[in-house]
Amino acid sequence: MSEARSCPVGARVVAAAPLLQAGLERAALGAGLRVADGDETATIGLRSPNVRPAHATLDVCADADRVTITLAAVPDPETWSKLLALLKELLDHGF
DSSP, rough: OOHHHOOOEEEEEEEESHHHHHHHHHHHHTTEEEOOOOOOOOOOEOOOOSSSOOOSSSSEEEOOOOEEEESOOOOOOOHHHHHHHHHHHHHHHHH
């Protein structure tokens, strides 16, 4: 198994407000994602609507009443599974 496959799917989390940033990071961690830091590449970009996309394969924009997903490429089954878990986290907690 390759080293990349042994690590959880990464998410770059970005929000303008620190409390929102913490909430989105909590949702990502609750979905089993690894929160990327620094210049590390991430498969999923999770952001608030007032922040630009993170140039990830999947861009997830969470607002108070909607979640918008933009795909740059078709993700692998593991990433789809993590995205579903992330959506459940976001919708269950009402971001």
